Amino acid sequence: MSDNGIAKKVRDTQVWKSIFRHGPPDNARNRAAVIAGNVFLHLHPIKLKKSGVQLGYTWCMGGLTFFIFLALTVTGLLLMFYYRPTAEYAFNDIVALREHVPLGIMREIHRWGAHAMVITVWIHMFRVFMTGSYKPPREFNWGVGVILLVLTLLLSFTGYLLPWDQLAIWAITVGSGMAKATPFAGNAGPGAMLARIGDFVMVSDKNDVRFQLLGGRFVGEPALLRFYILHCVFIPLVVGVLIAVHFWRVRKDGGISAPL
Amino acid sequence: MSENKEPGMAYNMPKLHKVMAILSFILFVTTVWVFLDDYIRPWKAIQVESLQIKRRHIEESLKAATKEIDAKKLAELKTSIAKGEEIVASRKKAIDASENDLKAVLTKMKAQTIKNGVSNGDVSAMNFQYETAKGHHEEKEAEKKLAELAKLKEEFNQGKDNLKAFQAEEKIIRAKIADLNKEVISTQKEMKDMTMKVTLLEAAKKTTDISPIFAIRNMPFVDYLDPTIKIQQIVINDVTDDRYFRQVPRVDRCITCHTFIDQPGYEKEKQPFRTHPKLDLMVGMESKHPMKVTGCTSCHGGEGQRTNDFVSVAHMPDSEKQEHEWVQKYGWKEPHHIPNPMFRLSQTEAGCVKCHSGVELIKGATVLNEGRMAIEKYGCYGCHTMGAWTENRRKPGPSLLKIAGKVDKEWFKSWVWEPRSFNKHSKMPAFFRQSNNSKPEFVRLNMAEVNAIAEYVYDKSKPYIPNEKFHPGNAENGKKIISQVGCLGCHGVEGLEEQSDKVKAYAGPWLTGLGSKVQPDWLVSWLKKPSHYQEDTIMPSMRLSDQEANDIATYLLSLRNKTFEALTFAKLDTKARDELLVDYNSAFDTHNGAMAKVAKMNDREKTLDLGKRSIGKYGCYSCHNLEGFDGYAGIGPNLVKEGSKPITQFGFGLQHQIPQERDKWIIAHLQRPSRWDEGIDKVFKDLNKMPNFYMSEAEAKKITVAILGQVSDVVPLSGIKKYDAGEELYNKGMKVAGKYNCMGCHQIDGLRGDILRNYADDINQGPPRLVNEGHRVQANWMYHFFGNVEPIRPWLQIRMPSFNLSLAEKNALVAGFQNGAHQGNFEEPEMEVSWAPGEREGAVKLWNSYNCVSCHSIGFTKDVAQAPNLHNVAKRLRPSWVRKWLKNPQAILPGTIMPSFFGDDGNVPVDPSIFEGNADKQIDALTKYVIELGKNQK
Amino acid sequence: MLRELINKLSDPIISFPLATFAFYLMLKYYKTFGSKKFAYWTVGLLIPVTVWFLSDPNFFSIISTPDNIPIIILLVCVGFFTWFAISKAAANDIRIEAGLGPIEATPEEREKVWSWPNLVYTELFAIIACTAFLVVWAIIFKAPLEESANPTWAPNPAKAPWYFLGLQEMLVYFDPWMAGVVLPGLIVAGLIAIPYIDTNPKGNGYFTFKERKMAITAFMYGWLVLWIYLIIVGVFLRGPNWTFYGPFEYWDFHKVVASFNVNLSEIIWIKTLGVGLPKNLVLREIFGIVLSLAYIIIIPPWMAKATRVGRDFFQNVGAIRYYIFMFLVLMTMSLPIKMILRWLFSLKYIVALPEWELNL
């Protein structure tokens, strides 16, 4: 970058200086400052091993997963303006999203992004395994990563119901039907038979884990609302917190993995 | 404090622990509190109490059931079981052998089932393969598959056959085992049947145990698993709540506390445990309004969703006593934030209206019906729009189109000024001399208005020349005729107060002071032919002879109101008239402009203009036919949704003694509408114009019920009472019957029959009650009868009048009656009579032995008839009705003088020698015989 | 004919052993597999084969369902990255065998570079590429939307989201409590447990196969064969009534496959012993119960004592790790075992206690 002309004038304004406290990152000091002085960029170390920037080694799948998560958050937020999680409206709102809402591919980006995130997170795990990066000192972060992977699947799964079409309710019916079989806690699971005294049935379709998940005995309106809340608020919050932990631990455990 | 601290510490740890302990304690207590607060709900205590009540009831029936069991028999059975067991034990070897056989067969069956399952799968799969090959035209392949398939099928069929054989074998062995055990099995079954009721009751009693399991089930936190104490609710899809542009199905949780509302047997319990008092009509499973469909608030109103608070449900006390009680018990207060509180108990029938729209009288809703009759009496619907049931009605008041030919102008003015001064029973309400317009300056203006109205009305009145002349007759006789021919069905008459008060007729005016009111010639014309004066009148012709008409007129004209006659109405105050006109005109103009406009008119114009404006102001045209007011709407507010009108929209004025409640306002308003202006400084034109009907509190309350029912609740089509084509026709017919006040005399299917109250000593002297009339008479006959009334029961003094019915009205009435009795219009035309051998002789024998002609004497003897002419049966009655009538007349018309020849059940023949004493055959023969009579007559 | 052959071959009865065998070959000759030449040949072969596959209307209609696009992307990604990881591992292993150590450990690779712009910029590239990819994907393929939800009519087949189809496929062989709850739970628990079981210090931070043969074999078998393969079967090869359909087969609603499965207890008590089923439930299922318990309880100590692999491993990692690992492995292997039992003996349940909802 040149040291004269408009660029320089802009850099010399008080506004610019109040935001960016360092000069252009063309020397060592400023390159450190741009990373360390930026709340978003300081997730990164100031310097890292060369292998850490090589796509051939990192595959960048973790980063992409995070990016797609952000993209899903943004598109999801926008979709929420048009979507009402009730039996009367859910389907119609989805139709609206595809038929007349501006930027009609918002839902497509959200849906394909969700699938893409599942894929990237799996491949991320595959890469981490293949480079043995779960080995000490990164055991804990691997565990966090596994939980994040599960949560990613749950995010996708809870979102699957929201279009409220045949695909949605039957996929969730099949998926949530498995919860019915949870040992001791599902009404069709082993041990559920034992939890009864006379006509006092302690594990039935009215009080088992599946009921708790769906808010009803089958996939109905309460399930739609619950999945909506889980999908839009509860799981993203948990994922957000765990992502922060995950990144923090990447830094604390010695940066992106490399041979010891 | 600081000396104990470690270096680097701001506090000492023991102190922090102490603070932690205290805060944790507070948090812990709070948590416990949350649990308790969440757990303790008033309805839970009620449900526990209801459990105890249920237990008490079960214990009672258990006691009764135990008593029913024959203890001796039971003991016998027990010993016979013991004996049977001995016998069975002696066959132990045989039984064991059979059981082994059974086991072997069952094993074989199971193995065969597996085999069959496999070959069934093979057959299906091969079948699919064959079909696919065939479908793809791979003929060779298909043939091969078909051959394989045939083989597999054969195998499969063989397997099935084997299984069937095993099954048959199993059946035989089982039968054998049962046979070997028969002594025990049959007795055991007998015993089980005997003790069944007790066993079930014991089980029921167990469900009311307050046991440890009960406690665990309903414990805090655990009570999500399978609680027995829980909120019960009904979702009513047929009635909705309005939730901001959305209609949401209503949810009623009333049954959470009213636990036995749908269960008979708890009628004597205290509330909320009492059974619904009309289980056969409401709430009951078999009733027309089952609980699960209709719910509670659909009829009763109130906030069905609430459960935690007696008050928030919007229970409404029915009396001050109850209110006082509730205030003490529940801290009851007026539910201000609830748009539609419950109807008070005595107003519950208001709840019928929203679903049963369109019909005037709803069977079973007594108070509501009386309220609606009162509305009809006072003609509220003239000024107010009141919903479907009042649509397309005639105007409640008499036509004024030819008024000049009936009464004179002076009488008219005094009448309008104060109707009650002439007739204390007047239905015409008082517009003037009310508490809000009695100030001298208002009286002056009012009088000008009345003068102007009279001028206008008489100006527009068409000439009328009576078509009869009055000849003075016998007043006493006239009075007698009035009391006998049926005038009292519609009119109250002075001098006949006792009878009139019983009937409480309201269709026509109370007849008093006619001598001071009408011209004698007019009266006679009117009596002889009412439609001559007013074409569309509902007043019928009684087919009076000249003498009768004159006698009646003489009596009526003898009734005079001297004080009223003496009244003279003040001359038109032109200044007041001009003031009013200026006032009217200044609405769109400056005062001076208005003055100038008025000044331009001549005197006559001014008077007529004010007359017209005043008629428009007071809405006279709403009740009376008047020229110049076509297309004018009623002046009163629309009452279609009055029952949902927010309480804030009711102006209570300064009437602080009236509770701020919808029904209280309406009751007060109906009794003295002018009260809201009292104590308030209002200008003349803004005064409340609702006139005073001087109605009693009882009437006001009934009307209030009818009005409260008109709510804004949206009832989806599925919830509205639907009428099939027949019921629609019946309703239409009844509307015509209502218009002509048929029920002033006739009781139709149990409704009204007002005049019958005068015939309490002998109901058979009154107008005939019409029960399933459409079944009784033939349609053709009925139609003919309406046009040409002929006396059927000549011994009766009361007469069926000749109504001025239009063709459409006649048809509607006939169709209505027919359909009300579920009869097709032209069903059962006159029957061809064909006799079986010897049947006619039997009929004649019966005819003679019952001596029918002793009452049905017309055409047979010269005796005075006490029963209708039997020669008319063929053209008048339906044979099927005649049979029903003969079988049991009391079932149709209780109290009829027609004897029940065939016993109370219609099965006991008097003469067992005829037709082997078969009552039905006898009835049939008699019916044929009377029909034949009519045929021979022709 | 060829199509029919492929249809037949893709039946899990055949394709599962084939997949396992291919997996074995891939790791056995991983250096060949990881070579560029192999990759070029494979791609060169796959392109015409794919085109030929796509020319079939039945195959095309399944493949082109919008919701199946992610699975194709997944397959491409998994194929590529598997090869890529193995080729990297192979390259490193050659270096290690030569005593050079992995590429990632060379000094030039360990050199520290500035995050700005090296890392930040590459990240931006990835983001831009990903965004463009997503948007294009979104423009070309509409997100699926079927008829409005109708609780009274279930589509046939009713499938879970594709990433759970492995589990749904397991339902064919296991009851829901195993396939839907126990096994997924064990997958998650097992994944978390990996770092604590795998005490091999080698292979930390670089691609290698030679140094971590057992870990990679176990993981990749689970990942590729027991997860991805099952998803493929679940998505592409399961039609109405969860019946198997070959890739070129029309999803005929009425297809029936001969299948009648029998419980172990029935096989033994009725078919073999020829007596009826005992009334006592435990007695009835005693063979299955004993077998299952033996599988879990006896095999691990026996392996530790009697086999060399077991003994070595036991000594390397200690008792707790050994038993946990063996438990996980046995549970993993229960799926192929159950599959094979089903195909060979039409075995439905080893332990059939529907009375207690406890079927194995």
Add this chain to the structure above:
Amino acid sequence: MSEDTKQSLNRREFFSYLTVGWVMFTAAVGGMLSLAFRFSYPNVNFEPEMEFIAGGPTDYPAGVDERWKNSYGVWMVKQEGKLIALSNICTHLGCIPNWLPAELKFKCPCHGSGYYMSGINFEGPTPRPLERFKIGLQPDGKIKVDKTKVYRWEKGEWDNPDSFLEV
């Protein structure tokens, strides 16, 4: 802090304050969390009713009774001293079969599956018998049919005492 309170804070009491504090805290937080758990189970729900009262056992003559067919999708079949509640959904593709009293069978009009009065299939494409619902006698002597519990023949569930009513 006053002198005597300070003295009372000896080591023993310090421990008890610590223990009491944290035990209470744990209990309170546990309680709150359990309330949050309880919160996920509604006290009422708006699902369609799956149970109905089907009158008394004597209301049904031997044979097939269709009174609940349209409202609840259930046939009441009384045969050989047993009363059962049979689902009216064809197990083939979910059509609704007809009861043919003359031929004593249920016949599905869609694809011709046929079932005996007991619900066992004997013809047509259907793979398995009709399903039965739970049926039981209430204390008041009325029959209660519970459609949430299904009994399938091929699972051997028709021997379950809840799947029929002895009459």
